[in-house]
Amino acid sequence: MFKRRTLFIVGAGASHEVGMPVGIDLAKRITRLLDFKAAEPGPNQGDGDMHFLGQFHRRFGIVDAYRRAGWAIRDGVRLTHSIDDFLDMHNVNEIILRVGKAAIAQTILTAETNSSLFFNPYSYQETFNKIEATWYMKFFRMLGRGINLGNAKEIFEPVSFIIFNYDRCIEHFLINALSLVYTMPLEDAASIVSDLNIIHPYGTVGDLPFLSSNNPVPYGPLRGSDKFDYTILAERIKTYTEQIGGADETNAIRNEMRRAECIVFLGFGYHDQNLALLKPEEQLKSIPVFGTAHGFSTHNREVVHQKIERMFQQPPPRVISYSPVVIDQHATCANLLDDYAQSLTAGK
Incomplete structure:
Protein backbone atom coordinates (compact mmCIF):
# COMPACT_ATOMS: atom_id res chain seq x y z
CA MET A 1 0.00 0.00 0.00
CA PHE A 2 1.28 3.47 -0.87
CA LYS A 3 1.09 5.86 2.08
CA ARG A 4 2.12 8.98 0.15
CA ARG A 5 0.48 10.53 -2.89
CA THR A 6 2.60 8.81 -5.51
CA LEU A 7 2.71 9.90 -9.15
CA PHE A 8 3.88 7.34 -11.71
CA ILE A 9 5.25 8.82 -14.94
CA VAL A 10 5.28 6.06 -17.51
CA GLY A 11 7.18 5.80 -20.79
CA ALA A 12 7.47 3.20 -23.52
CA GLY A 13 9.97 1.08 -21.61
CA ALA A 14 7.26 0.15 -19.10
CA SER A 15 5.10 -1.43 -21.83
CA HIS A 16 8.13 -3.12 -23.35
CA GLU A 17 8.20 -5.51 -20.36
CA VAL A 18 5.03 -7.13 -21.75
CA GLY A 19 6.19 -7.17 -25.36
CA MET A 20 4.99 -3.84 -26.73
CA PRO A 21 7.25 -2.31 -29.43
CA VAL A 22 9.23 0.83 -28.70
CA SER A 115 1.43 -8.88 -25.86
CA SER A 116 1.79 -10.86 -22.65
CA LEU A 117 -1.15 -8.92 -21.20
CA PHE A 118 -3.64 -10.35 -23.69
CA PHE A 119 -5.53 -12.35 -21.06
CA ASN A 120 -6.67 -15.81 -22.03
CA PRO A 121 -10.12 -16.02 -20.34
CA TYR A 122 -9.81 -19.80 -20.25
CA SER A 123 -6.38 -19.83 -18.59
CA TYR A 124 -5.47 -16.82 -16.47
CA GLN A 125 -2.53 -18.82 -15.12
CA GLU A 126 -1.02 -18.82 -18.60
CA THR A 127 -1.05 -15.03 -18.58
CA PHE A 128 0.30 -14.80 -15.03
CA ASN A 129 3.19 -17.10 -15.97
CA LYS A 130 4.11 -14.65 -18.73
CA ILE A 131 3.90 -11.50 -16.64
CA GLU A 132 5.06 -12.81 -13.25
CA ALA A 133 8.38 -10.96 -13.39
CA THR A 134 6.99 -7.67 -14.75
CA TRP A 135 6.40 -4.44 -12.86
CA TYR A 136 2.64 -4.78 -13.36
CA MET A 137 2.42 -7.71 -10.95
CA LYS A 138 4.80 -6.14 -8.45
CA PHE A 139 2.94 -2.84 -8.53
CA PHE A 140 -0.46 -4.42 -7.89
CA ARG A 141 0.87 -6.46 -4.98
CA MET A 142 2.27 -3.29 -3.42
CA LEU A 143 -0.95 -1.40 -4.13
CA GLY A 144 -3.35 -3.99 -2.75
CA ARG A 145 -1.67 -4.79 0.56
CA GLY A 146 -4.04 -3.79 3.35
CA ILE A 147 -6.99 -3.22 0.98
CA ASN A 148 -9.90 -5.61 1.45
CA LEU A 149 -13.13 -5.99 -0.50
CA GLY A 150 -14.93 -3.52 1.75
CA ASN A 151 -12.63 -0.64 0.77
CA ALA A 152 -11.56 -1.82 -2.70
CA LYS A 153 -12.99 1.40 -4.16
CA GLU A 154 -10.25 3.30 -2.31
CA ILE A 155 -7.37 1.27 -3.73
CA PHE A 156 -6.22 3.98 -6.17
CA GLU A 157 -6.62 6.98 -3.89
CA PRO A 158 -2.88 7.40 -3.20
CA VAL A 159 -1.70 7.00 -6.81
CA SER A 160 -2.02 8.71 -10.19
CA PHE A 161 -0.45 8.22 -13.61
CA ILE A 162 0.90 10.29 -16.45
CA ILE A 163 1.30 7.83 -19.32
CA PHE A 164 3.20 8.91 -22.43
CA ASN A 165 2.24 5.75 -24.36
CA TYR A 166 -0.61 5.24 -26.83
CA ASP A 167 -1.42 1.75 -25.53
CA ARG A 168 -3.87 0.88 -22.73
CA CYS A 169 -1.71 -1.73 -20.98
CA ILE A 170 -2.04 -0.25 -17.50
CA GLU A 171 -5.80 0.28 -17.60
CA HIS A 172 -6.36 -3.18 -19.11
CA PHE A 173 -4.20 -4.90 -16.50
CA LEU A 174 -5.73 -3.05 -13.56
CA ILE A 175 -9.30 -3.88 -14.60
CA ASN A 176 -8.49 -7.58 -14.90
CA ALA A 177 -6.39 -7.63 -11.72
CA LEU A 178 -9.12 -5.98 -9.65
CA SER A 179 -11.73 -8.34 -11.06
CA LEU A 180 -9.69 -11.42 -10.19
CA VAL A 181 -8.39 -10.37 -6.76
CA TYR A 182 -11.70 -9.06 -5.45
CA THR A 183 -13.91 -11.50 -7.41
CA MET A 184 -15.96 -8.72 -8.95
CA PRO A 185 -17.43 -8.34 -12.46
CA LEU A 186 -15.23 -6.58 -15.01
CA GLU A 187 -17.79 -3.78 -15.16
CA ASP A 188 -17.37 -3.08 -11.43
CA ALA A 189 -13.59 -3.24 -11.68
CA ALA A 190 -13.65 -0.82 -14.62
CA SER A 191 -15.81 1.57 -12.58
CA ILE A 192 -13.10 1.68 -9.92
CA VAL A 193 -10.34 2.15 -12.52
CA SER A 194 -12.32 5.00 -14.10
CA ASP A 195 -11.84 6.95 -10.86
CA LEU A 196 -8.05 6.55 -11.09
CA ASN A 197 -6.46 9.78 -12.29
CA ILE A 198 -4.71 8.83 -15.56
CA ILE A 199 -3.46 11.39 -18.07
CA HIS A 200 -2.32 10.39 -21.57
CA PRO A 201 -0.60 13.54 -22.91
CA TYR A 202 -0.45 12.19 -26.47
CA GLY A 203 -3.76 10.32 -26.48
CA THR A 204 -4.47 6.60 -26.89
CA VAL A 205 -5.66 4.25 -29.61
CA GLY A 206 -9.14 4.13 -28.05
CA ASP A 207 -11.21 3.79 -24.90
CA LEU A 208 -11.48 0.32 -23.43
CA PRO A 209 -14.88 -1.38 -23.07
CA PHE A 210 -16.47 -0.65 -19.68
CA LEU A 211 -14.49 2.60 -19.49
CA SER A 212 -16.52 4.17 -22.29
CA SER A 213 -19.73 3.43 -24.11
CA ASN A 214 -18.73 5.68 -27.01
CA ASN A 215 -17.17 3.44 -29.69
CA PRO A 216 -14.97 1.41 -27.30
CA VAL A 217 -11.92 -0.41 -28.63
CA PRO A 218 -11.07 -3.74 -26.96
CA TYR A 219 -7.53 -4.41 -25.77
CA GLY A 220 -5.95 -6.20 -28.72
CA PRO A 221 -8.79 -6.65 -31.25
CA LEU A 222 -9.05 -10.19 -32.57
CA ARG A 223 -6.41 -11.10 -35.14
CA GLY A 224 -7.58 -10.35 -38.65
CA SER A 225 -10.43 -8.12 -37.46
CA ASP A 226 -11.46 -5.45 -39.95
CA LYS A 227 -13.85 -3.84 -37.52
CA PHE A 228 -11.94 -0.65 -36.85
CA ASP A 229 -11.41 2.32 -39.13
CA TYR A 230 -7.86 3.37 -38.32
CA THR A 231 -8.35 6.71 -40.05
CA ILE A 232 -10.83 7.54 -37.27
CA LEU A 233 -8.72 6.12 -34.43
CA ALA A 234 -5.86 8.29 -35.73
CA GLU A 235 -7.75 11.36 -34.58
CA ARG A 236 -7.20 10.30 -30.96
CA ILE A 237 -3.42 10.56 -31.28
CA LYS A 238 -1.48 13.80 -30.83
CA THR A 239 1.98 14.92 -31.84
CA TYR A 240 4.13 16.91 -29.45
CA THR A 241 3.30 20.15 -31.29
CA GLU A 242 -0.43 19.46 -31.01
CA GLN A 243 -0.16 18.57 -27.33
CA ILE A 244 1.52 21.77 -26.22
CA GLY A 245 -1.47 23.67 -27.59
CA GLY A 246 -3.71 21.93 -25.06
CA ALA A 247 -3.49 24.25 -22.07
CA ASP A 248 -6.06 22.41 -19.95
CA GLU A 249 -4.23 19.10 -20.15
CA THR A 250 -0.85 20.75 -19.60
CA ASN A 251 -2.20 22.41 -16.46
CA ALA A 252 -3.59 19.06 -15.27
CA ILE A 253 -0.20 17.43 -15.75
CA ARG A 254 1.62 20.12 -13.83
CA ASN A 255 -0.95 20.10 -11.06
CA GLU A 256 -0.25 16.38 -10.60
CA MET A 257 3.44 17.21 -10.33
CA ARG A 258 2.70 19.81 -7.65
CA ARG A 259 0.40 17.48 -5.67
CA ALA A 260 2.80 14.55 -5.65
CA GLU A 261 4.59 13.53 -2.48
CA CYS A 262 6.67 10.95 -4.35
CA ILE A 263 7.35 10.59 -8.08
CA VAL A 264 8.32 7.39 -9.89
CA PHE A 265 9.57 7.35 -13.50
CA LEU A 266 9.06 3.96 -15.16
CA GLY A 267 10.53 3.20 -18.59
CA PHE A 268 10.77 6.93 -19.28
CA GLY A 269 13.20 8.33 -21.85
CA TYR A 270 13.62 11.78 -20.23
CA HIS A 271 13.32 13.55 -23.60
CA ASP A 272 13.49 17.32 -23.29
CA GLN A 273 10.04 17.96 -24.78
CA ASN A 274 8.42 15.60 -22.29
CA LEU A 275 10.32 17.02 -19.33
CA ALA A 276 9.24 20.50 -20.44
CA LEU A 277 5.65 19.31 -20.44
CA LEU A 278 5.99 18.03 -16.88
CA LYS A 279 7.83 21.00 -15.41
CA PRO A 280 5.83 23.88 -13.86
CA GLU A 281 7.31 27.35 -14.11
CA GLU A 282 8.23 27.36 -10.43
CA GLN A 283 10.51 24.81 -8.79
CA LEU A 284 8.68 21.96 -7.10
CA LYS A 285 9.08 21.19 -3.42
CA SER A 286 11.78 18.66 -2.57
CA ILE A 287 10.26 15.14 -2.53
CA PRO A 288 11.58 11.61 -3.12
CA VAL A 289 11.98 10.79 -6.81
CA PHE A 290 12.84 7.36 -8.21
CA GLY A 291 13.45 6.56 -11.85
CA THR A 292 14.69 3.86 -14.19
CA ALA A 293 17.49 4.54 -16.65
CA HIS A 294 18.07 0.98 -17.80
CA GLY A 295 20.70 0.83 -20.54
CA PHE A 296 21.82 4.47 -20.06
CA SER A 297 25.53 5.16 -19.91
CA THR A 298 26.89 6.53 -16.64
CA HIS A 299 27.33 9.95 -18.24
CA ASN A 300 23.79 10.06 -19.65
CA ARG A 301 22.38 8.92 -16.31
CA GLU A 302 24.18 11.78 -14.59
CA VAL A 303 22.82 14.29 -17.11
CA VAL A 304 19.28 13.01 -16.53
CA HIS A 305 19.81 13.13 -12.76
CA GLN A 306 20.82 16.80 -13.00
CA LYS A 307 17.81 17.64 -15.18
CA ILE A 308 15.43 16.07 -12.69
CA GLU A 309 17.15 17.67 -9.68
CA ARG A 310 16.78 21.13 -11.22
CA MET A 311 13.00 20.68 -11.30
CA PHE A 312 12.94 20.61 -7.48
CA GLN A 313 14.02 22.86 -4.64
CA GLN A 314 17.16 21.75 -2.87
CA PRO A 315 16.60 19.72 0.31
CA PRO A 316 17.87 21.11 3.64
CA PRO A 317 21.65 20.80 3.98
CA ARG A 318 23.07 17.75 5.73
CA VAL A 319 26.48 16.83 7.05
CA ILE A 320 26.59 14.04 4.48
CA SER A 321 25.59 15.09 0.97
CA TYR A 322 22.15 13.72 0.07
CA SER A 323 19.85 13.87 -2.94
CA PRO A 324 16.20 12.78 -2.83
CA VAL A 325 16.45 11.97 -6.55
CA VAL A 326 17.45 8.39 -7.43
CA ILE A 327 17.91 7.58 -11.14
CA ASP A 328 19.05 3.96 -11.39
CA GLN A 329 20.80 2.97 -14.63
CA HIS A 330 20.77 -0.72 -13.73
CA ALA A 331 17.09 -1.03 -12.87
CA THR A 332 14.30 -2.17 -15.14
CA CYS A 333 10.80 -1.14 -14.09
CA ALA A 334 10.38 -4.43 -12.25
CA ASN A 335 13.79 -4.09 -10.56
CA LEU A 336 12.99 -0.58 -9.38
CA LEU A 337 9.82 -1.72 -7.59
CA ASP A 338 11.76 -4.58 -6.01
CA ASP A 339 14.87 -2.69 -4.99
CA TYR A 340 13.10 0.41 -3.60
CA ALA A 341 9.90 -1.20 -2.29
CA GLN A 342 10.45 -0.07 1.30
CA SER A 343 11.10 3.53 0.26
CA LEU A 344 8.17 3.62 -2.18
CA THR A 345 5.66 2.42 0.39
CA ALA A 346 7.07 4.40 3.32
CA GLY A 347 5.09 7.12 5.02
CA LYS A 348 5.90 10.81 4.89
Whole structure:
Protein backbone atom coordinates (compact mmCIF):
# COMPACT_ATOMS: atom_id res chain seq x y z
CA MET A 1 0.00 0.00 0.00
CA PHE A 2 1.28 3.47 -0.87
CA LYS A 3 1.09 5.86 2.08
CA ARG A 4 2.12 8.98 0.15
CA ARG A 5 0.48 10.53 -2.89
CA THR A 6 2.60 8.81 -5.51
CA LEU A 7 2.71 9.90 -9.15
CA PHE A 8 3.88 7.34 -11.71
CA ILE A 9 5.25 8.82 -14.94
CA VAL A 10 5.28 6.06 -17.51
CA GLY A 11 7.18 5.80 -20.79
CA ALA A 12 7.47 3.20 -23.52
CA GLY A 13 9.97 1.08 -21.61
CA ALA A 14 7.26 0.15 -19.10
CA SER A 15 5.10 -1.43 -21.83
CA HIS A 16 8.13 -3.12 -23.35
CA GLU A 17 8.20 -5.51 -20.36
CA VAL A 18 5.03 -7.13 -21.75
CA GLY A 19 6.19 -7.17 -25.36
CA MET A 20 4.99 -3.84 -26.73
CA PRO A 21 7.25 -2.31 -29.43
CA VAL A 22 9.23 0.83 -28.70
CA GLY A 23 11.41 3.22 -30.68
CA ILE A 24 13.12 1.59 -33.64
CA ASP A 25 11.10 -1.62 -33.32
CA LEU A 26 7.85 0.34 -33.60
CA ALA A 27 9.28 2.25 -36.57
CA LYS A 28 10.24 -1.02 -38.30
CA ARG A 29 6.73 -2.40 -37.91
CA ILE A 30 5.21 0.79 -39.30
CA THR A 31 7.66 0.67 -42.20
CA ARG A 32 6.42 -2.81 -43.14
CA LEU A 33 2.79 -1.72 -42.83
CA LEU A 34 3.32 1.26 -45.16
CA ASP A 35 5.35 -0.54 -47.83
CA PHE A 36 2.44 -0.22 -50.27
CA LYS A 37 2.36 -1.56 -53.77
CA ALA A 38 2.42 1.01 -56.55
CA ALA A 39 -0.75 1.58 -58.57
CA GLU A 40 1.08 0.60 -61.75
CA PRO A 41 3.64 -2.17 -62.34
CA GLY A 42 7.10 -0.97 -61.44
CA PRO A 43 9.81 -1.06 -58.78
CA ASN A 44 7.51 -0.22 -55.85
CA GLN A 45 5.83 -3.59 -55.34
CA GLY A 46 5.96 -3.85 -51.57
CA ASP A 47 4.17 -6.06 -49.07
CA GLY A 48 2.35 -3.30 -47.19
CA ASP A 49 -1.23 -3.55 -45.96
CA MET A 50 -3.42 -2.59 -48.91
CA HIS A 51 -6.60 -2.93 -46.83
CA PHE A 52 -5.18 -0.27 -44.51
CA LEU A 53 -4.51 1.99 -47.52
CA GLY A 54 -8.03 1.33 -48.77
CA GLN A 55 -9.50 2.87 -45.62
CA PHE A 56 -8.16 6.25 -46.70
CA HIS A 57 -9.68 5.79 -50.16
CA ARG A 58 -13.08 4.95 -48.70
CA ARG A 59 -13.09 7.86 -46.29
CA PHE A 60 -11.37 10.62 -48.24
CA GLY A 61 -12.07 9.55 -51.84
CA ILE A 62 -8.44 9.65 -52.97
CA VAL A 63 -5.64 7.17 -52.56
CA ASP A 64 -2.47 8.18 -54.40
CA ALA A 65 -1.59 11.02 -52.01
CA TYR A 66 -1.95 8.65 -49.06
CA ARG A 67 0.12 5.97 -50.80
CA ARG A 68 2.91 8.52 -51.30
CA ALA A 69 2.62 9.70 -47.70
CA GLY A 70 3.05 6.09 -46.59
CA TRP A 71 6.15 5.77 -48.74
CA ALA A 72 7.54 9.03 -47.29
CA ILE A 73 7.15 7.67 -43.75
CA ARG A 74 8.53 4.28 -44.79
CA ASP A 75 11.66 5.84 -46.27
CA GLY A 76 12.32 8.51 -43.63
CA VAL A 77 11.25 7.27 -40.23
CA ARG A 78 14.27 5.02 -39.67
CA LEU A 79 16.50 8.11 -39.78
CA THR A 80 14.74 9.68 -36.79
CA HIS A 81 14.52 8.65 -33.14
CA SER A 82 10.90 7.53 -33.44
CA ILE A 83 7.69 7.77 -35.45
CA ASP A 84 6.66 10.54 -33.05
CA ASP A 85 9.72 12.61 -33.98
CA PHE A 86 9.13 12.01 -37.69
CA LEU A 87 5.50 13.16 -37.49
CA ASP A 88 6.46 16.22 -35.47
CA MET A 89 8.94 17.15 -38.21
CA HIS A 90 6.03 17.00 -40.69
CA ASN A 91 3.41 18.64 -38.50
CA VAL A 92 2.25 20.93 -41.35
CA ASN A 93 1.56 18.01 -43.70
CA GLU A 94 -1.96 16.84 -42.88
CA ILE A 95 -1.81 13.75 -45.09
CA ILE A 96 1.44 12.46 -43.60
CA LEU A 97 0.03 13.06 -40.11
CA ARG A 98 -3.14 11.12 -40.93
CA VAL A 99 -1.26 8.15 -42.34
CA GLY A 100 1.33 8.13 -39.57
CA LYS A 101 -1.19 8.32 -36.75
CA ALA A 102 -3.38 5.64 -38.33
CA ALA A 103 -0.29 3.44 -38.70
CA ILE A 104 0.49 3.94 -35.01
CA ALA A 105 -3.06 2.94 -34.10
CA GLN A 106 -3.03 -0.26 -36.15
CA THR A 107 0.47 -1.25 -35.04
CA ILE A 108 -0.29 -0.67 -31.34
CA LEU A 109 -3.57 -2.57 -31.45
CA THR A 110 -1.90 -5.50 -33.20
CA ALA A 111 0.89 -5.43 -30.62
CA GLU A 112 -1.65 -5.45 -27.78
CA THR A 113 -3.13 -8.65 -29.20
CA ASN A 114 0.31 -10.27 -29.21
CA SER A 115 1.43 -8.88 -25.86
CA SER A 116 1.79 -10.86 -22.65
CA LEU A 117 -1.15 -8.92 -21.20
CA PHE A 118 -3.64 -10.35 -23.69
CA PHE A 119 -5.53 -12.35 -21.06
CA ASN A 120 -6.67 -15.81 -22.03
CA PRO A 121 -10.12 -16.02 -20.34
CA TYR A 122 -9.81 -19.80 -20.25
CA SER A 123 -6.38 -19.83 -18.59
CA TYR A 124 -5.47 -16.82 -16.47
CA GLN A 125 -2.53 -18.82 -15.12
CA GLU A 126 -1.02 -18.82 -18.60
CA THR A 127 -1.05 -15.03 -18.58
CA PHE A 128 0.30 -14.80 -15.03
CA ASN A 129 3.19 -17.10 -15.97
CA LYS A 130 4.11 -14.65 -18.73
CA ILE A 131 3.90 -11.50 -16.64
CA GLU A 132 5.06 -12.81 -13.25
CA ALA A 133 8.38 -10.96 -13.39
CA THR A 134 6.99 -7.67 -14.75
CA TRP A 135 6.40 -4.44 -12.86
CA TYR A 136 2.64 -4.78 -13.36
CA MET A 137 2.42 -7.71 -10.95
CA LYS A 138 4.80 -6.14 -8.45
CA PHE A 139 2.94 -2.84 -8.53
CA PHE A 140 -0.46 -4.42 -7.89
CA ARG A 141 0.87 -6.46 -4.98
CA MET A 142 2.27 -3.29 -3.42
CA LEU A 143 -0.95 -1.40 -4.13
CA GLY A 144 -3.35 -3.99 -2.75
CA ARG A 145 -1.67 -4.79 0.56
CA GLY A 146 -4.04 -3.79 3.35
CA ILE A 147 -6.99 -3.22 0.98
CA ASN A 148 -9.90 -5.61 1.45
CA LEU A 149 -13.13 -5.99 -0.50
CA GLY A 150 -14.93 -3.52 1.75
CA ASN A 151 -12.63 -0.64 0.77
CA ALA A 152 -11.56 -1.82 -2.70
CA LYS A 153 -12.99 1.40 -4.16
CA GLU A 154 -10.25 3.30 -2.31
CA ILE A 155 -7.37 1.27 -3.73
CA PHE A 156 -6.22 3.98 -6.17
CA GLU A 157 -6.62 6.98 -3.89
CA PRO A 158 -2.88 7.40 -3.20
CA VAL A 159 -1.70 7.00 -6.81
CA SER A 160 -2.02 8.71 -10.19
CA PHE A 161 -0.45 8.22 -13.61
CA ILE A 162 0.90 10.29 -16.45
CA ILE A 163 1.30 7.83 -19.32
CA PHE A 164 3.20 8.91 -22.43
CA ASN A 165 2.24 5.75 -24.36
CA TYR A 166 -0.61 5.24 -26.83
CA ASP A 167 -1.42 1.75 -25.53
CA ARG A 168 -3.87 0.88 -22.73
CA CYS A 169 -1.71 -1.73 -20.98
CA ILE A 170 -2.04 -0.25 -17.50
CA GLU A 171 -5.80 0.28 -17.60
CA HIS A 172 -6.36 -3.18 -19.11
CA PHE A 173 -4.20 -4.90 -16.50
CA LEU A 174 -5.73 -3.05 -13.56
CA ILE A 175 -9.30 -3.88 -14.60
CA ASN A 176 -8.49 -7.58 -14.90
CA ALA A 177 -6.39 -7.63 -11.72
CA LEU A 178 -9.12 -5.98 -9.65
CA SER A 179 -11.73 -8.34 -11.06
CA LEU A 180 -9.69 -11.42 -10.19
CA VAL A 181 -8.39 -10.37 -6.76
CA TYR A 182 -11.70 -9.06 -5.45
CA THR A 183 -13.91 -11.50 -7.41
CA MET A 184 -15.96 -8.72 -8.95
CA PRO A 185 -17.43 -8.34 -12.46
CA LEU A 186 -15.23 -6.58 -15.01
CA GLU A 187 -17.79 -3.78 -15.16
CA ASP A 188 -17.37 -3.08 -11.43
CA ALA A 189 -13.59 -3.24 -11.68
CA ALA A 190 -13.65 -0.82 -14.62
CA SER A 191 -15.81 1.57 -12.58
CA ILE A 192 -13.10 1.68 -9.92
CA VAL A 193 -10.34 2.15 -12.52
CA SER A 194 -12.32 5.00 -14.10
CA ASP A 195 -11.84 6.95 -10.86
CA LEU A 196 -8.05 6.55 -11.09
CA ASN A 197 -6.46 9.78 -12.29
CA ILE A 198 -4.71 8.83 -15.56
CA ILE A 199 -3.46 11.39 -18.07
CA HIS A 200 -2.32 10.39 -21.57
CA PRO A 201 -0.60 13.54 -22.91
CA TYR A 202 -0.45 12.19 -26.47
CA GLY A 203 -3.76 10.32 -26.48
CA THR A 204 -4.47 6.60 -26.89
CA VAL A 205 -5.66 4.25 -29.61
CA GLY A 206 -9.14 4.13 -28.05
CA ASP A 207 -11.21 3.79 -24.90
CA LEU A 208 -11.48 0.32 -23.43
CA PRO A 209 -14.88 -1.38 -23.07
CA PHE A 210 -16.47 -0.65 -19.68
CA LEU A 211 -14.49 2.60 -19.49
CA SER A 212 -16.52 4.17 -22.29
CA SER A 213 -19.73 3.43 -24.11
CA ASN A 214 -18.73 5.68 -27.01
CA ASN A 215 -17.17 3.44 -29.69
CA PRO A 216 -14.97 1.41 -27.30
CA VAL A 217 -11.92 -0.41 -28.63
CA PRO A 218 -11.07 -3.74 -26.96
CA TYR A 219 -7.53 -4.41 -25.77
CA GLY A 220 -5.95 -6.20 -28.72
CA PRO A 221 -8.79 -6.65 -31.25
CA LEU A 222 -9.05 -10.19 -32.57
CA ARG A 223 -6.41 -11.10 -35.14
CA GLY A 224 -7.58 -10.35 -38.65
CA SER A 225 -10.43 -8.12 -37.46
CA ASP A 226 -11.46 -5.45 -39.95
CA LYS A 227 -13.85 -3.84 -37.52
CA PHE A 228 -11.94 -0.65 -36.85
CA ASP A 229 -11.41 2.32 -39.13
CA TYR A 230 -7.86 3.37 -38.32
CA THR A 231 -8.35 6.71 -40.05
CA ILE A 232 -10.83 7.54 -37.27
CA LEU A 233 -8.72 6.12 -34.43
CA ALA A 234 -5.86 8.29 -35.73
CA GLU A 235 -7.75 11.36 -34.58
CA ARG A 236 -7.20 10.30 -30.96
CA ILE A 237 -3.42 10.56 -31.28
CA LYS A 238 -1.48 13.80 -30.83
CA THR A 239 1.98 14.92 -31.84
CA TYR A 240 4.13 16.91 -29.45
CA THR A 241 3.30 20.15 -31.29
CA GLU A 242 -0.43 19.46 -31.01
CA GLN A 243 -0.16 18.57 -27.33
CA ILE A 244 1.52 21.77 -26.22
CA GLY A 245 -1.47 23.67 -27.59
CA GLY A 246 -3.71 21.93 -25.06
CA ALA A 247 -3.49 24.25 -22.07
CA ASP A 248 -6.06 22.41 -19.95
CA GLU A 249 -4.23 19.10 -20.15
CA THR A 250 -0.85 20.75 -19.60
CA ASN A 251 -2.20 22.41 -16.46
CA ALA A 252 -3.59 19.06 -15.27
CA ILE A 253 -0.20 17.43 -15.75
CA ARG A 254 1.62 20.12 -13.83
CA ASN A 255 -0.95 20.10 -11.06
CA GLU A 256 -0.25 16.38 -10.60
CA MET A 257 3.44 17.21 -10.33
CA ARG A 258 2.70 19.81 -7.65
CA ARG A 259 0.40 17.48 -5.67
CA ALA A 260 2.80 14.55 -5.65
CA GLU A 261 4.59 13.53 -2.48
CA CYS A 262 6.67 10.95 -4.35
CA ILE A 263 7.35 10.59 -8.08
CA VAL A 264 8.32 7.39 -9.89
CA PHE A 265 9.57 7.35 -13.50
CA LEU A 266 9.06 3.96 -15.16
CA GLY A 267 10.53 3.20 -18.59
CA PHE A 268 10.77 6.93 -19.28
CA GLY A 269 13.20 8.33 -21.85
CA TYR A 270 13.62 11.78 -20.23
CA HIS A 271 13.32 13.55 -23.60
CA ASP A 272 13.49 17.32 -23.29
CA GLN A 273 10.04 17.96 -24.78
CA ASN A 274 8.42 15.60 -22.29
CA LEU A 275 10.32 17.02 -19.33
CA ALA A 276 9.24 20.50 -20.44
CA LEU A 277 5.65 19.31 -20.44
CA LEU A 278 5.99 18.03 -16.88
CA LYS A 279 7.83 21.00 -15.41
CA PRO A 280 5.83 23.88 -13.86
CA GLU A 281 7.31 27.35 -14.11
CA GLU A 282 8.23 27.36 -10.43
CA GLN A 283 10.51 24.81 -8.79
CA LEU A 284 8.68 21.96 -7.10
CA LYS A 285 9.08 21.19 -3.42
CA SER A 286 11.78 18.66 -2.57
CA ILE A 287 10.26 15.14 -2.53
CA PRO A 288 11.58 11.61 -3.12
CA VAL A 289 11.98 10.79 -6.81
CA PHE A 290 12.84 7.36 -8.21
CA GLY A 291 13.45 6.56 -11.85
CA THR A 292 14.69 3.86 -14.19
CA ALA A 293 17.49 4.54 -16.65
CA HIS A 294 18.07 0.98 -17.80
CA GLY A 295 20.70 0.83 -20.54
CA PHE A 296 21.82 4.47 -20.06
CA SER A 297 25.53 5.16 -19.91
CA THR A 298 26.89 6.53 -16.64
CA HIS A 299 27.33 9.95 -18.24
CA ASN A 300 23.79 10.06 -19.65
CA ARG A 301 22.38 8.92 -16.31
CA GLU A 302 24.18 11.78 -14.59
CA VAL A 303 22.82 14.29 -17.11
CA VAL A 304 19.28 13.01 -16.53
CA HIS A 305 19.81 13.13 -12.76
CA GLN A 306 20.82 16.80 -13.00
CA LYS A 307 17.81 17.64 -15.18
CA ILE A 308 15.43 16.07 -12.69
CA GLU A 309 17.15 17.67 -9.68
CA ARG A 310 16.78 21.13 -11.22
CA MET A 311 13.00 20.68 -11.30
CA PHE A 312 12.94 20.61 -7.48
CA GLN A 313 14.02 22.86 -4.64
CA GLN A 314 17.16 21.75 -2.87
CA PRO A 315 16.60 19.72 0.31
CA PRO A 316 17.87 21.11 3.64
CA PRO A 317 21.65 20.80 3.98
CA ARG A 318 23.07 17.75 5.73
CA VAL A 319 26.48 16.83 7.05
CA ILE A 320 26.59 14.04 4.48
CA SER A 321 25.59 15.09 0.97
CA TYR A 322 22.15 13.72 0.07
CA SER A 323 19.85 13.87 -2.94
CA PRO A 324 16.20 12.78 -2.83
CA VAL A 325 16.45 11.97 -6.55
CA VAL A 326 17.45 8.39 -7.43
CA ILE A 327 17.91 7.58 -11.14
CA ASP A 328 19.05 3.96 -11.39
CA GLN A 329 20.80 2.97 -14.63
CA HIS A 330 20.77 -0.72 -13.73
CA ALA A 331 17.09 -1.03 -12.87
CA THR A 332 14.30 -2.17 -15.14
CA CYS A 333 10.80 -1.14 -14.09
CA ALA A 334 10.38 -4.43 -12.25
CA ASN A 335 13.79 -4.09 -10.56
CA LEU A 336 12.99 -0.58 -9.38
CA LEU A 337 9.82 -1.72 -7.59
CA ASP A 338 11.76 -4.58 -6.01
CA ASP A 339 14.87 -2.69 -4.99
CA TYR A 340 13.10 0.41 -3.60
CA ALA A 341 9.90 -1.20 -2.29
CA GLN A 342 10.45 -0.07 1.30
CA SER A 343 11.10 3.53 0.26
CA LEU A 344 8.17 3.62 -2.18
CA THR A 345 5.66 2.42 0.39
CA ALA A 346 7.07 4.40 3.32
CA GLY A 347 5.09 7.12 5.02
CA LYS A 348 5.90 10.81 4.89
